[in-house]
Structures are given as C-alpha cells and as structure tokens.
Amino acid sequence: MTLHVEPPHAAGAFADARQARRAIRSGDWRGHTSGLAPAHVQGNLMILPQALASDFQRFCQLNPKPCPVLGVSEPGVRTLPALGEDLDLATDVPGYRIYENGEMVSEVGDLTKVWQDDLVTFVLGCSFSFEDALIEAGIPLRHVAQGRNVAMYRTSIPTQPAGPFHGPLVVSMRPMKAADAIKAVQVTARMPAVHGAPIHLGDPSLIGIRDIGKPDFGDAVAIEPDEIPVFWACGVTPQSVAMAARLPLCITHAPGFMLITDLLNRDVPYR
Amino acid sequence: MTLHVEPPHAAGAFADARQARRAIRSGDWRGHTSGLAPAHVQGNLMILPQALASDFQRFCQLNPKPCPVLGVSEPGVRTLPALGEDLDLATDVPGYRIYENGEMVSEVGDLTKVWQDDLVTFVLGCSFSFEDALIEAGIPLRHVAQGRNVAMYRTSIPTQPAGPFHGPLVVSMRPMKAADAIKAVQVTARMPAVHGAPIHLGDPSLIGIRDIGKPDFGDAVAIEPDEIPVFWACGVTPQSVAMAARLPLCITHAPGFMLITDLLNRDVPYR
Numbered sequence: 001m002t003l004h005v006e007p008p009h010a011a012g013a014f015a016d017a018r019q020a021r022r023a024i025r026s027g028d029w030r031g032h033t034s035g036l037a038p039a040h041v042q043g044n045l046m047i048l049p050q051a052l053a054s055d056f057q058r059f060c061q062l063n064p065k066p067c068p069v070l071g072v073s074e075p076g077v078r079t080l081p082a083l084g085e086d087l088d089l090a091t092d093v094p095g096y097r098i099y100e101n102g103e104m105v106s107e108v109g110d111l112t113k114v115w116q117d118d119l120v121t122f123v124l125g126c127s128f129s130f131e132d133a134l135i136e137a138g139i140p141l142r143h144v145a146q147g148r149n150v151a152m153y154r155t156s157i158p159t160q161p162a163g164p165f166h167g168p169l170v171v172s173m174r175p176m177k178a179a180d181a182i183k184a185v186q187v188t189a190r191m192p193a194v195h196g197a198p199i200h201l202g203d204p205s206l207i208g209i210r211d212i213g214k215p216d217f218g219d220a221v222a223i224e225p226d227e228i229p230v231f232w233a234c235g236v237t238p239q240s241v242a243m244a245a246r247l248p249l250c251i252t253h254a255p256g257f258m259l260i261t262d263l264l265n266r267d268v269p270y271r
Numbered sequence: 272m273t274l275h276v277e278p279p280h281a282a283g284a285f286a287d288a289r290q291a292r293r294a295i296r297s298g299d300w301r302g303h304t305s306g307l308a309p310a311h312v313q314g315n316l317m318i319l320p321q322a323l324a325s326d327f328q329r330f331c332q333l334n335p336k337p338c339p340v341l342g343v344s345e346p347g348v349r350t351l352p353a354l355g356e357d358l359d360l361a362t363d364v365p366g367y368r369i370y371e372n373g374e375m376v377s378e379v380g381d382l383t384k385v386w387q388d389d390l391v392t393f394v395l396g397c398s399f400s401f402e403d404a405l406i407e408a409g410i411p412l413r414h415v416a417q418g419r420n421v422a423m424y425r426t427s428i429p430t431q432p433a434g435p436f437h438g439p440l441v442v443s444m445r446p447m448k449a450a451d452a453i454k455a456v457q458v459t460a461r462m463p464a465v466h467g468a469p470i471h472l473g474d475p476s477l478i479g480i481r482d483i484g485k486p487d488f489g490d491a492v493a494i495e496p497d498e499i500p501v502f503w504a505c506g507v508t509p510q511s512v513a514m515a516a517r518l519p520l521c522i523t524h525a526p527g528f529m530l531i532t533d534l535l536n537r538d539v540p541y542r
Contacts, residue, residue, distance in 0.1 A: 178471045185456040186468060197457060200449045202473055202499045228473045 015039075017084060017260045021092045024260075030094055030109065032256035034128065041194070041263035043070050043083070043123035044235040045093060046242065047111075047251035050075045053120035055163025059241070060122065062160035066169055066237035068125035068193050070261065070271075076117035083261040089121045095254030102246035107254055119251075125194035126235050126258060127172060129265045130187070137187050139180045142221050149218035150174065152234050156208025157199070159237065164245035170216070171199060171207070171231040175223040181230045188232065190269040200231040207231065286310075288355060288531045292363040295531075301365055301380065303527035305399065312465070312536055313529035314341050314354070314394035315506040316364060317513065318382075318522035321346045324391035326434025330512070331393065333431035337440055337508035339396035339464050341532065341542075347388035354532040360392045366525030373517035378525055390522070396465035397506050397529060398443060400536045401458070408458050410451045413492050420489035421445065423505050427479025428470070430508065435516035441487070442470060442478070442502040446494040452501045459503065461540040471502040478502065 014020035017040040023029040033042055048056055053075070060067035071083045078090045090111035098106045098114065108114070127150070131141060143150045150172045157169040176184060181201055189197040204212045212229060213220050217236055223229055242250050253259065263271075285291035288311040294300040304313055319327055324346070331338035342354045349361045361382035369377045369385065379385070398421070402412060414421045421443045428440040447455060452472055460468040475483045483500060484491050488507055494500055513521050524530065534542075 178473050178477065182456050182469050182472065185453050186460045189457045198453050201453065202449050203497075206449065206497055226474075226477055 017262050018086060020260045021084065021087060024094045025088060025091045027109070033094065033258045033260055034256055037260050038132070039264055039266070041070070041261045041265055041268060042126055042128050042258035043261055044126050044238070045089075045096075045251070045253040045259055046122040046124065046238055047089070047119050048122070048242075048247065049116070049249055050118040050120050052164070052247055052250075055165060056122065056238075056242075059159070059162035059165040059238070060124070062162055063169075063237070064192065065196055065199060065233035066159065066235065068195060069122060070125050070193060070263070071123040073121040075120050078115065080121065080123065083123055083259075083263060085262065087259075087261070089259075090115050093253050093257055093259050095257035097252050097254050099243060099247070099250045099252070101248060102243045111251065123259055123261070124235055124238065125268075127195055127232065128258070129194040129268050130191050130232075132265050133187050133191060133268075134184055137183055139176060139184055139187075141174055143174070143219065146221070148221065151215035151219060151221050152217040152236055153204070153209045153212075154216045154240070159241060164247065165238075165241050167241040167244045168208075169199070170234045170237040170240050172218070172234040173204075173212070173215070173221075173229045173231050175221060175227040175229050177227055181228055184230060193268050193271040195233050195235070198230050198232050202228050204229060204231075288533050289357060291531045292355065292358060295365045296359060296362045298380070304365065304529045304531055305527055308531050309403070310535055310537070312341070312532045312534035312539060313397055313399050314532055315397050315509070316360075316367075316522070316524040316530055317393040317395065317509055318360070318390050319393070319513075319518065320387070320520055321389040321391050323435070323518055323521075326436055327393065327509075327513075330430070330433035330436040330509070331395070333433055334440075334508070335463065336467055336470060336504035337430065337506065339466060340393060341396050341464060341534070342394040344392040346391050349386065351392065351394065354394055354530075354534060356533065358530075358532070360530075361386050364524050364528055364530050366528035368523050368525050370514060370518070370521045370523070372519060373514045382522065394530055394532070395506055395509065396539075398466055398503065399529070400465040400539050401462050401503075403536050404458050404462065404539075405455055408454055410447060410455055410458075412445055414445070414490065417492070419492065422486035422490060422492050423488040423507055424475070424480045424483075425487045425511070430512060435518065436509075436512050438512040438515045439479075440470070441505045441508040441511050443489070443505040444483070444486070444492075444500045444502050446492060446498040446500050448498055452499055455501060464539050464542040466504050466506070469501050469503050473499050475500060
C-alpha cells in the first residue's frame with residue numbers, strides 16, 4: 001500500500017500563499033510544498049464523490065485528532081474561499097493521486113480533466129504547522145535536522161468508524177527529552193486544528209507498536225537514552241482508512257505535495 | 272532531617288475559608304487542613320526574620336516552580352488581607368514548627384508568644400490545588416485513593432541559589448497512564464501559582480533519582496506497567512533549602528497544617 005507521507009521540510013521559496021499557488025497552477029513549480037510560503041498553513045487533501053462525503057465528514061468529526069477539518073467544499077465546486085480567495089482545488093496542488101477500489105491508478109499534476117460534478121474536497125490540518133511551532137519554541141526535531149520524513153506507525157488504537165471508514169490510528173513519532181516533551185504537549189495542545197496534543201508518550205508497545213526502529217511509513221530516527229518517543233495522531237490515518245475501505249474513487253494529494261492556504265500558522269491556536 | 276510534607280486529603284469539614292480559620296484560631300480545630308474548605312487554596316508557610324527575607328524572596332523569584340509566591344506580609348505584620356480579610360498569620364494555622372540553626376526546637380499551635388516585629392511571612396502555593404484540578408479532570412491519583420502522602424524525592428537538579436538559600440530541587444511524583452500524563456501537563460500548565468507543569472516524566476535516573484521505590488519524603492506508591500512517573504516541583508524544596516542553610520530562625524507550618532486562604536482553586540489558572 002502506497003501512502004501519502006509528508007517529506008522533510010525544504011527551503012522556503014515563496015513568501016506569499018497566493019504567489020505559491022499561482023506558480024503551482026501555471027506549472028512553474030512542480031516540487032513538493034514543504035517550506036514554501038512558510039508562514040502559511042498547508043493542508044492534506046481528501047477528495048471523494050458526494051455519496052461518500054457525509055460518512056467521511058462524520059468520520060472526521062468522530063476522530064478530530066487524526067482528521068482536523070480545515071475546510072470542506074460544496075459538491076462539484078473547485079473553490080474554497082475560506083482557505084484562499086483565488087484557490088482552485090483542481091489545480092493548486094502540484095501532485096494528486098487517484099485511487100480506484102483502494103489502488104492508485106494514476107498520479108497527475110492537475111485534476112481539470114478528471115473533475116466530476118459530485119466531488120467534495122476535504123482539507124485537513126497537517127503537522128507542518130505544529131512542527132514550526134515546536135521549533136519556534138526551541139524544541140529540536142531530529143527528522144527535520146536530518147532532512148528525513150517523520151517516522152509513522154500503525155497502532156492498536158482503533159478509530160471511531162463511520163460508514164465504510166474504519167481502521168487503526170496512524171501516529172507520527174518525534175523523540176525528545178522529557179522537559180521538551182512536557183513543553184511540546186503545551187505547544188501542540190493549543191493547536192487542535194493541526195492534530196493537537198500528543199496521544200501517547202513513552203513505551204511504544206502500549207499502543208501496539210512492536211518495533212520502534214521499523215516505522216510503517218516515513219524514515220526511522222534514533223531515540224537517544226535521555227529521550228522518550230512522543231506520538232501524535234497523524235494525517236496518514238484518513239488516507240490509510242480510505243484506502244482500506246476500497247472506495248470506488250478517492251483522490252488525495254501526492255506525498256508532500258500539499259495545498260497551501262491563506263491561513264497563517266500563527267493563527268492556528270485560535271481556530 | 273524532618274520536613275513538612277503534606278498528608279493525604281481528608282474529608283471536608285468547612286465550606287467556608289473564614290469559618291475554617293476561625294475554628295483553627297479558637298482551637299476548636301486542631302487537625303490537619305487537607306480537605307477543609309475544599310474550594311479554597313491552601314498555602315505553605317515560610318516565616319523568616321526580615322534580614323533573610325529579601326534573599327528568600329529572590330530565591331522564590333529565581334525558582335518559581337518549587338516556590339510559587341501567593342503572598343508576602345509586611346515585616347512584623349500578622350495580617351495578609353490579599354489572602355483573607357480577617358486572616359491572622361500567627362494563629363490561623365493549626366500547627367507551626369520553629370527551627371533554629373536548621374534544627375526544629377518546638378512545635379506550637381499558636382505564634383502569639385514568639386512573634387517578633389521583624390518577621391516576614393511568605394505564603395507559597397501547594398499541590399492540593401492542582402491535585403483537585405487533576406481529579407476534576409478525571410485523572411486518578413493513587414496516593415489520594417490509597418490515603419497516603421505523595422512520594423517526594425531529592426533530585427540532581429540544582430535550584431538557582433540566592434544568599435544562603437541553595438540546594439537540590441525536591442519533586443513530588445504521581446504515576447499515571449501516558450494519556451493522563453499528557454492531560455495532566457495541560458491541566459497543571461495553566462496553574463503556575465501552584466507549581467505549574469511537570470518538570471520531568473519517565474526515567475527517574477535522568478533527574479538523579481536512584482530508587483523510585485524509596486522516596487526521600489512521603490510514602491512510596493506502586494507504578495503499574497502501563498504507567499509512567501510524572502514529576503512536579505515540590506513545596507518541600509524551600510523548606511529543605513531553608514533547613515540546609517541553618518538559618519538562625521525560621522518558622523514553617525507543620526506537615527499538612529496549611530494556611531487556608533480566601534482564594535478559590537477555580538481562580539488559580541487566572542492568577
């Protein structure tokens with residue numbers, strides 16, 4: 001199973017979200033979005049036929065930590081003004097993945113040719129925003145420093161099911177010193193729109209992770225003797241759940257090719 | 272070395288702080304104060320000659336987590352209206368301990384006969400307030416359930432010294448499940464006036480605790496396999512530091528015989 005994981009942060013290129021979206025829309029920017037317009041919130045994308053949308057919306061409401069909804073489009077509508085005045089959901093992400101019956105059938109840079117009048121787009125908060133807040137708070141993040149993907153794991157914690165959507169919670173893990181973990185709880189608790197406070201810390205086996213050295217997605221990262229692993233609900237959860245549900249159609253962003261919104265990271269605690 | 276530790280919570284007896292103080296003042300109540308006037312903030316007491324007060328005040332400012340100052344009296348003055356309109360610092364605590372050169376010389380129920388015109392009283396926040404908030408938040412506290420003292424440990428973390436006041440941080444430890452520890456960080460971070468967020472969690476050896484089963488003060492408590500120890504800065508720190516400084520004179524409350532203030536626990540997050 002291929003999953004949409006977030007790549008490491010890249011150097012910033014655009015100061016402004018609209019400018020970044022325009023470069024992506026025109027095809028001038030074809031890379032991943034990590035570090036682009038760094039002050040702005042980036043979102044995970046889940047595009048579904050309307051027939052599945054209400055179940056997915058309910059799934060998100062039941063599982064707000066892995067699925068913090070930043071915005072939902074009207075059926076068939078490609079704009080989402082609340083997240084960006086000029087935003088076009090079919091063109092403003094540099095890479096989309098199209099799934100049929102749980103299998104990826106194509107990866108495209110533009111959805112205009114495959115757009116359907118019944119498609120509903122969900123934009124979900126992602127950990128880029130809270131990672132910036134952690135770094136800002138003076139907490140070192142090893143995977144960022146090493147230019148790697150964050151380590152992600154399937155857990156034994158079930159999500160609350162809704163319609164066809166069900167399956168285990170996926171978490172991301174960041175190792176840190178205990179004092180930083182305590183600080184990180186305080187920083188991220190204020191950001192429920194981007195996964196919020198951790199869901200676990202310490203012994204990985206208590207949440208069903210057998211080998212912390214072997215993440216299910218992303219890259220392994222060392223845990224030093226004076227560090228503990230800290231686990232956050234991860235935006236890969238809804239993708240994993242949607243694929244397991246073998247939906248007739250589902251479109252997501254490609255790994256690390258996120259939607260750049262007009263929202264500011266600094267406003268996330270107040271959403 | 273005898274230290275002033277807090278005993279387990281007792282059943283409530285007075286709804287009102289003033290009523291409780293009056294019963295203590297008249298000698299009608301001679302027991303410990305845990306659970307008395309349960310909505311009200313109780314404080315640790317440190318009474319020092321004026322010559323030492325400015326160093327101690329500085330020590331508290333340098334070490335706000337173990338020494339959160341709720342109020343300071345004027346020299347020689349027995350009232351502290353900010354903490355209780357009718358409050359008498361020399362009579363309203365059911366037990367005081369008098370130390371000379373670091374040794375306890377007497378335990379009395381009233382300070383009127385030994386009061387001096389140069390005495391300055393510090394009232395410091397105590398963990399009763401945050402324990403109530405934790406229980407209110409649905410986090411079980413084993414030492415409370417078992418009717419024991421909280422377990423306390425000297426650490427390898429030095430306090431910031433001021434004048435004669437110096438020595439290691441003393442912490443209290445409460446074992447809990449990781450999800451509750453994450454919640455407890457959020458609850459107590461909002462209460463800096465009563466020790467605030469934990470200072471450590473997980474491996475005790477990282478803060479110099481050799482045997483978690485052998486607390487330096489209070490009672491040992493079991494840590495279950497699915498729990499981690501969570502450590503808070505403890506109000507025993509200033510007492511321990513004051514005794515180690517072998518001050519010519521220093522008066523504290525007796526263990527668990529606290530000052531009941533008019534402040535409400537529910538207002539603590541907003542101080």
